[in-house]
Every structure is written in structure tokens, then in C-alpha cells.
Amino acid sequence: MASNSIAAPAEVSRAGLAFLMIGILSLGLPTIYSIATQIWTTEAGIHGPIVLATGLWLIARRRNEIKASIVPGQWALATPFLLVFLMLYTAARAFDFLSIEVGAFFGVLITIAYLYVGGRVLKLLWFPIFYLLFIIPMPGWFVDQVTAPLKSFVSWSAETILAHFDYQIVRQGVTLFIDQYQLLVKDACAGLNSLFSLTAISLFYIYLLHNMSWRYSLFLMLWVVPMAIVANIVRVIILVLITHYFGEEAAQGFLHSSAGLLMFTVALLGIFLLDHLFIILKTKFLAKA
Numbered sequence: 054m055a056s057n058s059i060a061a062p063a064e065v066s067r068a069g070l071a072f073l074m075i076g077i078l079s080l081g082l083p084t085i086y087s088i089a090t091q092i093w094t095t096e097a098g099i100h101g102p103i104v105l106a107t108g109l110w111l112i113a114r115r116r117n118e119i120k121a122s123i124v125p126g127q128w129a130l131a132t133p134f135l136l137v138f139l140m141l142y143t144a145a146r147a148f149d150f151l152s153i154e155v156g157a158f159f160g161v162l163i164t165i166a167y168l169y170v171g172g173r174v175l176k177l178l179w180f181p182i183f184y185l186l187f188i189i190p191m192p193g194w195f196v197d198q199v200t201a202p203l204k205s206f207v208s209w210s211a212e213t214i215l216a217h218f219d220y221q222i223v224r225q226g227v228t229l230f231i232d233q234y235q236l237l238v239k240d241a242c243a244g245l246n247s248l249f250s251l252t253a254i255s256l257f258y259i260y261l262l263h264n265m266s267w268r269y270s271l272f273l274m275l276w277v278v279p280m281a282i283v284a285n286i287v288r289v290i291i292l293v294l295i296t297h298y299f300g301e302e303a304a305q306g307f308l309h310s311s312a313g314l315l316m317f318t319v320a321l322l323g324i325f326l327l328d329h330l331f332i333i334l335k336t337k338f339l340a341k342a
Contacts, residue, residue: 100250111181124171152192187253208238211289248281284320
């Protein structure tokens with residue numbers, strides 16, 4: 054016989070579960086609305102809805118394993134974490150710190166999940182949980198710190214390559230001058246957004262298609278960084294050439310977004326191609342051994 058009835062969340066009544074769901078929705082809906090309107094409509098967060106949908110699908114597809122592994126967690130262990138996350142959420146919501154707000158809400162969900170299904174299930178779902186962290190938007194200060202050197206490198210590379218082909222281009226900081234036009238290499242062109250999105254989708258691809266060892270996964274993920282940077286260098290070069298031949302209006306219009314989408318697609322296909330080549334080489338090596 055259980056000595057403490059509140060230590061078994063699985064025994065909570067339907068009314069209690071309904072109350073819990075209302076509480077989660079009251080926190081979650083405003084947060085989801087905020088990231089949907091502020092982040093997912095931008096290039097920096099375009100991967101968000103994809104990660105959310107595919108992450109929930111990864112969890113749902115293992116529902117039978119989840120049911121078989123449920124061992125409710127301990128309130129004494131979870132309560133301090135739940136209180137901390139709720140306080141962080143409240144403060145972040147009040148002061149409009151969206152990154153902290155989303156992270157704190159994620160922490161609330163994980164803590165509640167621990168209470169109702171236990172640590173064994175959380176361990177079973179380690180990848181979907183980690184994968185869903187990509188929904189949390191990057192803080193502005195982090196974006197500024199990381200994109201500054203990336204922007205400099207991308208603009209320098211674009212200038213060097215185009216100058217090699219005798220284009221009259223001049224670089225001043227992260228601004229490129231060609232003809233009478235000037236193009237500023239912004240955060241979106243620095244590669245960080247592509248890097249974040251490529252990392253998330255590549256992780257999903259590796260986990261779903263291969264479920265290989267973490268060593269191979271890490272090895273393949275290391276190629277995401279150069280792939281994203283090269284793709285954005287090509288993107289900047291394309292935009293400079295469009296500006297040179299067709300004018301600034303053409304480069305800043307539909308073609309600007311199209312170039313970004315094209316380069317992201319090419320980079321993603323490049324990751325898939327590298328994976329395929331590595332598998333072929335590994336198969337041939339094992340066949341000779």
C-alpha cells in the first residue's frame with residue numbers, strides 16, 4: 054500500500070488531469086503565439102514549426118514503448134525544479150525575454166513529464182527531447198557575438214572570389230561595394246541561421262534513417278558548419294552578381310529570399326550526399342578488411 058498518495062501522479066483523477074492540462078495550455082499558448090509571430094516568421098526561426106511537428110511525431114511513434122516503461126517520478130525531486138522553472142517563466146514573460154520564456158516552459162513540461170512517466174521514459178526519449186530544444190530561439194546577444202566574425206568571413210570570401218574573376222568589388226567591413234551599389238552582409242547572410250536549421254534537420258535525418266552510433270553522428274554533424282558557411286558565401290556572391298547585372302531592386306526582392314532558400318536546400322542535399330558517400334566508403338572498407 055502506498056504511504057503517500059500524492060507521490061503517484063498516475064493515480065490523479067480525470068479532473069486533476071484536466072486542471073493540469075488547463076494550466077499547461079495557459080502557459081503554452083501565449084508562448085507558442087509569441088514564437089510563432091516573432092520568430093517563426095523570420096529566416097532565423099523558419100525551422101521551428103518543422104522541428105515541433107517532427108519532434109512530437111518522434112515521441113508519438115514510440116508510444117507503446119512509453120506505456121511499457123512508465124514509472125512515475127518523485128514529487129520531492131521534481132518540485133524544486135518545477136518552482137524554479139515557473140518563476141523563470143513568470144519573470145521572462147513579464148520582461149519579454151522570449152528565449153528564457155520558451156526554455157523555462159520547456160523545463161516545466163519536462164518536469165511534469167518526469168512526474169507522470171518517470172526518468173526511464175525521459176531517458177528513452179532523449180533524442181526527441183534534445184531535438185525539440187532547437188525550438189528555443191537564440192538570444193540576441195548570442196546572435197550578435199557569433200555572427201560578427203561570420204559576417205566578416207563571408208564578406209571577405211565573397212570579395213576575394215569575385216575579385217579573382219576581375220569584378221570591380223570593394224569591401225569595407227561587412228559592406229560590399231560594386232558599381233554604384235552597396236550591399237550589407239546582414240545576420241541572415243552570415244550562416245548562423247542556416248547552421249542552426251541545418252543542424253536540426255540533419256540530426257533528424259541521421260536519427261531517423263540510421264540511428265547510428267554517436268561517433269558517426271558527431272562526425273557527420275561536423276560537416277554541417279563548413280557546409281552552411283560555404284552555402285552562404287555562394288548566396289552572397291549570387292546576390293552581388295544579381296545586383297551587378299540586374300540592379301539592386303532585383304537582388305533585394307524575391308530573388309533575395311529565393312537565393313537563401315536555394316542555398317539552404319543545396320547545403321542540406323550536400324549533407325545527404327556526404328552521408329551516402331561515407332556509407333559507400335565504409336562498406337567498401339569493411340568488404341576489403
